[in-house]
Amino acid sequence: MARQDPRKDVVIVGLGWTGAIMGMEMCEEGLEVLALERGPDRETVPNFRYPEVADELRFGVRFDFMQRARQSTLTIRHNTNQTALPYRRFGSFLLGDGVGGAGIHWNGVHWRPMAEELRLRSYVEETFGANIIPEDMQLQDWGVTYEEMEPFLYRFEQVAGIAGVAGNLNGEIQPGGNPFEAPRANPFPMPPLPTTLSNRMFAEAAQAAGYHPFIKAAANASQAYVNPYGMQLGPCNFCGFCERYGCLNYSKSSPQTCILDALKRKPNFQYRTGAEVLRVELAEDGETATGVTYFDETAQEEVFQPADIVILAAYQMHNVHLMLLSGIGQPYDPATGEGVTGRNYSYQMMGSTAAYFRDIDFNPFVGAGANGIAIDDFAINQIDFAAEGFIGGSYISNSQTNGQPIRSLSLPEGTKTWGAEWKRGIGEWYGRSMGVGTHGSNMAYRDTYMDLDPTYTDRHGRPLLRLTFDWKPNEIAMTQFMRQRIEPLVESMNPTSWTSSYREDGASYDTTSYQTTHNVGGTVMGNDPATSALNRYLQSWDVHNVFVMGAGAFPQNLQYNPTGMVGGLTYWSADAIRRDYLPNPRPLV
Amino acid sequence: MKNILIPTRRAFLQAGAAGVAASGFQPLWAQEPVVPLDQYQPEFLSGAEWSFIMAATARLIPSDGDGPGAIEARVPVFIDRDLAGPFGQAADWYMEGPHEPGANPDFGYQTPLTPAEIYRGGIARFDEWCVAEYGAAFADLSTESQDAALNALETDAERAEEALGPAAGEGEQATNETAASPAGQGGQGGAGGNENGAQTQTTVRIMPDELRDFFALLVQNTKEGYFSDPKYGGNHQMASWVYIGFPGARASFLEWVDKDNIPYPLGPVSINGERA
Numbered sequence: 001m002a003r004q005d006p007r008k009d010v011v012i013v014g015l016g017w018t019g020a021i022m023g024m025e026m027c028e029e030g031l032e033v034l035a036l037e038r039g040p041d042r043e044t045v046p047n048f049r050y051p052e053v054a055d056e057l058r059f060g061v062r063f064d065f066m067q068r069a070r071q072s073t074l075t076i077r078h079n080t081n082q083t084a085l086p087y088r089r090f091g092s093f094l095l096g097d098g099v100g101g102a103g104i105h106w107n108g109v110h111w112r113p114m115a116e117e118l119r120l121r122s123y124v125e126e127t128f129g130a131n132i133i134p135e136d137m138q139l140q141d142w143g144v145t146y147e148e149m150e151p152f153l154y155r156f157e158q159v160a161g162i163a164g165v166a167g168n169l170n171g172e173i174q175p176g177g178n179p180f181e182a183p184r185a186n187p188f189p190m191p192p193l194p195t196t197l198s199n200r201m202f203a204e205a206a207q208a209a210g211y212h213p214f215i216k217a218a219a220n221a222s223q224a225y226v227n228p229y230g231m232q233l234g235p236c237n238f239c240g241f242c243e244r245y246g247c248l249n250y251s252k253s254s255p256q257t258c259i260l261d262a263l264k265r266k267p268n269f270q271y272r273t274g275a276e277v278l279r280v281e282l283a284e285d286g287e288t289a290t291g292v293t294y295f296d297e298t299a300q301e302e303v304f305q306p307a308d309i310v311i312l313a314a315y316q317m318h319n320v321h322l323m324l325l326s327g328i329g330q331p332y333d334p335a336t337g338e339g340v341t342g343r344n345y346s347y348q349m350m351g352s353t354a355a356y357f358r359d360i361d362f363n364p365f366v367g368a369g370a371n372g373i374a375i376d377d378f379a380i381n382q383i384d385f386a387a388e389g390f391i392g393g394s395y396i397s398n399s400q401t402n403g404q405p406i407r408s409l410s411l412p413e414g415t416k417t418w419g420a421e422w423k424r425g426i427g428e429w430y431g432r433s434m435g436v437g438t439h440g441s442n443m444a445y446r447d448t449y450m451d452l453d454p455t456y457t458d459r460h461g462r463p464l465l466r467l468t469f470d471w472k473p474n475e476i477a478m479t480q481f482m483r484q485r486i487e488p489l490v491e492s493m494n495p496t497s498w499t500s501s502y503r504e505d506g507a508s509y510d511t512t513s514y515q516t517t518h519n520v521g522g523t524v525m526g527n528d529p530a531t532s533a534l535n536r537y538l539q540s541w542d543v544h545n546v547f548v549m550g551a552g553a554f555p556q557n558l559q560y561n562p563t564g565m566v567g568g569l570t571y572w573s574a575d576a577i578r579r580d581y582l583p584n585p586r587p588l589v
Numbered sequence: 590m591k592n593i594l595i596p597t598r599r600a601f602l603q604a605g606a607a608g609v610a611a612s613g614f615q616p617l618w619a620q621e622p623v624v625p626l627d628q629y630q631p632e633f634l635s636g637a638e639w640s641f642i643m644a645a646t647a648r649l650i651p652s653d654g655d656g657p658g659a660i661e662a663r664v665p666v667f668i669d670r671d672l673a674g675p676f677g678q679a680a681d682w683y684m685e686g687p688h689e690p691g692a693n694p695d696f697g698y699q700t701p702l703t704p705a706e707i708y709r710g711g712i713a714r715f716d717e718w719c720v721a722e723y724g725a726a727f728a729d730l731s732t733e734s735q736d737a738a739l740n741a742l743e744t745d746a747e748r749a750e751e752a753l754g755p756a757a758g759e760g761e762q763a764t765n766e767t768a769a770s771p772a773g774q775g776g777q778g779g780a781g782g783n784e785n786g787a788q789t790q791t792t793v794r795i796m797p798d799e800l801r802d803f804f805a806l807l808v809q810n811t812k813e814g815y816f817s818d819p820k821y822g823g824n825h826q827m828a829s830w831v832y833i834g835f836p837g838a839r840a841s842f843l844e845w846v847d848k849d850n851i852p853y854p855l856g857p858v859s860i861n862g863e864r865a
């Protein structure tokens with residue numbers, strides 16, 4: 001028999017970005033809040049302390065801050081005809097684990113979505129006609145508009161302390177910013193980060209080509225800052241150990257630097273580590289949840305934790321998994337197109353060109369996770385989809401994040417990967433390259449989805465999550481379009497040589513090489529319960545006291561890094577809970 | 590801006606690895622005295638396996654030319670310790686069956702074997718093949734034959750992928766998170782071409798599917814031992830970092846962001862505080 005613990009008003013599953021924000025918001029209502037985090041506790045000191053954290057092998061290559069596949073993983077296949085195989089050794093995406101979640105070891109590249117992206121189906125139909133939408137593409141509106149989201153996007157930017165230049169302030173285009181972004185009501189809380197030589201070379205080339213370069217917005221502080229919770233950040237020192245590492249310098253925005261100390265001071269907040277939630281328990285009528293059951297790592301036993309509200313904040317994949325295991329929402333079936341839980345998985349289409357300069361020393365180790373220059377001239381609202389034959393867009397950028405030699409040493413095309421030639425190559429070319437890349441959207445399709453695996457199980461005996469995903473012609477066309485814009489830009493910088501890597505016709509999804517941890521969909525939000533698992537407030541349509549955070553809510557992927565929107569949506573949902581749900585708990589739509 | 594007291598990496602290229610101590614790279618305090626490689630007692634590798642690792646890493650990163658080779662960097666010590674530890678046991682990886690070791694390489698590591706078991710089986714199998722093909726175990730071959738044998742092993746690993754149709758990621762390197770750093774090369778061990786055509790025309794593969802990751806692991810671990818912090822047993826005296834110009838664990842560069850095209854003047858530091 002499971003142990004039963006005293007009831008809480010709110011139980012939060014997972015203490016990463018979304019769990020920490022929700023914890024704060026619910027505590028401010030005076031509710032008794034318990035967060036359950038499966039991984040260990042983590043604080044800047046001792047866990048991210050210099051010099052131990054500057055260890056490429058341990059953190060950059062062996063992923064010591066991250067989820068271990070042995071503890072929890074999923075299976076993957078390209079299509080419904082294949083047998084899915086376990087993601088045994090992490091590669092393509094790297095999931096967070098422990099207090100802070102992936103929020104400790106992200107880069108901090110920050111974006112807001114475009115207004116058009118949040119109503120993409122309507123935008124495409126109105127502008128180009130429904131007939132350009134491929135038959136198997138399940139394009140959807142989000143059920144919220146950019147105008148509604150704006151104050152909540154800003155709230156996250158204030159809490160995270162984002163450094164950047166506004167491009168559009170209340171409809172007025174601003175010098176130095178992204179002229180194609182949707183209007184902001186306020187400037188960024190901090191000025192942008194300084195730029196490296198590679199950044200400036202790209203900016204000049206882009207300017208000369210008639211594009212509109214700007215410094216990327218960063219969740220890496222550019223100066224001393226105090227956020228609305230009284231948490232303090234100091235200026236980033238370009239340590240070059242950012243992505244995959246915790247910040248040694250209190251500069252990278254994370255749950256630790258922006259929220260947790262303030263949250264831990266709240267008397268009505270508690271959290272437990274080593275507490276992996278196994279399922280959400282439902283009342284007999286299936287319309288409400290009674291709490292969650294978790295595995296207590298210390299006591300080595302299952303515990304039932306009763307609660308009035310259950311907030312899933314366990315990251316996209318784990319939220320989908322928990323929904324499926326708990327029977328929340330009808331599981332999606334690609335054969336019939338019915339069901340919602342697991343529907344519309346999508347990812348991020350990446351590509352890049354590396355350029356080598358014999359006479360330039362870029363000092364690549366002088367890097368910050370979110371450093372860089374971008375252009376948004378080929379964004380979703382700038383492309384004629386009917387003329388180009390695809391739906392989507394991308395930002396194009398240069399960034400200098402690190403010079404770590406095991407994972408980031410890039411050599412000219414054709415150089416042998418070992419032996420005398422390789423050794424000569426690393427001496428000649430280390431630090432002499434820079435890159436320009438595309439970070440593009442990915443639509444969701446009838447057969448890109450998540451369900452439960454029939455064969456493989458985890459250490460608790462639960463079926464693993466199963467992901468079915470592959471690249472589609474629409475995204476290949478999009479990334480090839482970007483390639484045609486990037487290569488001339490790179491050539492205009494006169495490199496000694498350059499080499500491109502973009503997916504081409506027939507490319508399949510390779511799970512072994514890192515792409516992004518921007519996994520989205522599966523708990524999609526929307527206004528139609530037939531095509532979304534959550535309503536516009538991230539509330540389960542079926543079980544009204546379950547709210548589900550994270551990028552699972554995205555009906556298809558943005559062309560941008562997700563966390564700006566993930567944070568904004570968390571504040572948006574919290575606001576609905578505080579204003580509307582608590583006084584009268586019920587389905588809000 | 591050049592600090593003439595501190596040798597740049599270009600100057601170091603001329604000095605060469607053997608000259609580390611003689612050319613002024615004095616560690617701040619001496620690293621622990623190290624056991625010469627021929628007296629090192631391996632924790633995991635057997636005598637024959639140790640000989641193989643010594644010989645193979647010496648070809649993967651040879652000693653001649655500028656910069657240290659795998660031997661001067663003590664890469665074999667790194668590999669031995671790594672295989673004796675959690676990495677060798679696949680401690681972090683999901684290892685439950687059923688296994689499909691011959692699966693499409695898009696799905697990555699699918700063998701039931703741990704890295705330690707792959708080295709054990711892979712070295713034995715490769716030595717057997719070397720005896721059949723060249724008349725002696727790998728460690729006893731001439732360096733020319735060793736290079737030819739490694740090329741054949743690399744081609745064999747590529748063929749294991751091609752046998753399954755279009756390999757994933759063909760023609761693409763890892764495109765990383767921020768989209769614009771130069772594509773990483775780590776872990777792409779099997780990506781090079783077979784340059785001297787050493788592969789015999791036989792269709793029999795050298796490695797069975799269970800061992801198909803052997804070559805990629807060997808190359809990857811060799812580079813890890815070469816470039817990782819010296820506390821892991823390789824990268825002796827940080828000589829690989831000095832060679833390429835990576836400052837190691839310094840991790841503080843704000844004042845260098847706008848120093849365009851000026852080589853960084855300070856040599857590397859390690860996590861334990863050594864300097865080179």
Ligand SMILES: Cc1cc2nc3c(=O)[nH]c(=O)nc-3n(C[C@H](O)[C@H](O)[C@H](O)COP(=O)(O)OP(=O)(O)OC[C@H]3O[C@@H](n4cnc5c(N)ncnc54)[C@H](O)[C@@H]3O)c2cc1C
Nearest residue numbers: 014016018038096097098101102107108109277314561563
């Ligand atoms: C290497 C890397 C780089 C990234 N870079 C960027 C970037 O530059 N820009 C950007 O916008 N985004 C980036 N991201 C993505 C960003 O980190 C995520 O969007 C963000 O952290 C998501 O927040 P979350 O709260 O949904 O999940 P997380 O922050 O991952 O938190 C989820 C937490 O839930 C816990 N958990 C999971 N399952 C359970 C369970 N069953 N019981 C209890 N606890 C559980 C996990 O251990 C984890 O701590 C990056 C991610 C990675 C990995």
Ligand code: SF4
Nearest residue numbers: 236239242247252368
């Ligand atoms: S690059 Fe800056 S923000 Fe990132 S870890 Fe280093 S100091 Fe922190």
